[in-house]
Amino acid sequence: MLEPSHNDELPSIPGKRYFTIGEVSELCAVKPHVLRYWEQEFPQLNPVKRRGNRRYYQRQDVLLIRQIRALLYDQGFTIGGARQRMSGDEARDDTTQYKQLIRQMISELEEVLQVLKK
Secondary structure, eight states, X not given: OOOOOOGGXXXXXXXXXXXXXXXXXXXXXXXXXXXXXXXXXXXXXXXXXXXXXXEEBOHHHHHHHHHHHIIIIISOOOHHHHHHHHHSHHHHHOOHHHHHHHHHHHHHHHHHHHHHHO
């Protein structure tokens, strides 16, 4: 059977504006070549490319990748099914991205609280 979602176990997203493909790979527990493949398969995933075709992902890209990862690895969707889910009407109703954002905010607030307690 499929394992439960592991997005809870992923590291929190640092408060940076841009992330390299290596950083996103670690944040999402997905290898860089998989990220490059997903860019071809999911039109919503379009990182900024700068000098030398280096990819720079933003926070919303990282959240999108985590959502794609959950659909493929945890919920058992195929690439086509995940693409359809992401672009269809269900994508608007899907709260996964918002839940991840709220978890991220809680994590960041807890870190601030720890700093303030010192």
